[in-house]
Amino acid sequence: MIEIKNLSFSYNRQALLFEDLNLVLEQGHIYGLLGKNGAGKSTLLKNIAGLVYPQKGSCLVNEINVSGRPVSVLEEIYFLAEDFYVPSLTPAQFVANTAGFYPKFSKSDFYTYLKALDVDEDAVMDKQSFGQQKKAMIAFGLATNTGLLIMDEPTNGLDIPSKVQFRKLIASVLTDERCIVISTHQVRDLDSLIDTLLVLHEKEIVINRPMDEVAEKLTFGFYADTEGLKVLYEERDMRGSNAIVQNTANKYSKVDLELLFNAIISGTKKIVEILKA
Structure with a gap:
């Protein structure tokens, strides 16, 4: 599914965040990515999604280099960033404008997830609290049914009941054809959810174990x-x-x-x- 080969990356071409990093992630797993603040977790996820470009090495999704951002790859990736923008639209309007980019998107799944997360489908998203915005975007991401689902700090801003519901939904959407990668600094939020642990430390993945x-x-x-x-x-x-x-x-x-x-x-x-x- 994902193969990172000898990846080196920096923002200023001097201080490398990663140096010759190698990683393979398979379908059918929920990976938990842990690391200190500033270790490069978000940047690694952006490399996987093709949103930034390495100085050296490559990131392949289904054997295709994501740096070229081909449609065949992008329609199989959903990336929920830690900092995101929601438009002045209701969830239904957002789906009407955005779901077309994801061929396997399911409207029925989307409204099921909205209900489970207690999100008002008729509320204008940018008028809602950060937690409600986050839950609406989580529901959308789950409903895309992409082969690769990447979430950066998805539980940040959620209350305790919503975190519990989030864990239930993530567990329910995993299939043999789907790979889920979740990064967080709230380590306990991944308890009983992930099946494989990744730890990014000092420019490399030091742990990649079930x-x-x-x-x-x-x-x-x-x-x-x-x-x-x-x-x-x-x-x-x-x-x-x-x-x-x-x-x-x-x-x-x-x-x-x-x-x-x-x-x-x-x-x-x-x-x-x-x-x-």
């Missing part, structure tokens, strides 16, 4: 006392430690994405080595 594999190799838990444990990373408080240890007992634990992310960006190389092995 969540099941992460759970097989690492154990996450709270320990009153970590003495005697081979702790890979821990965060202490007055009651004890939230810790990551290597899973040598073949016991499953729920992956703590926030703890894992903190461990990786803190420079805990052993965890990266274990997950890459």
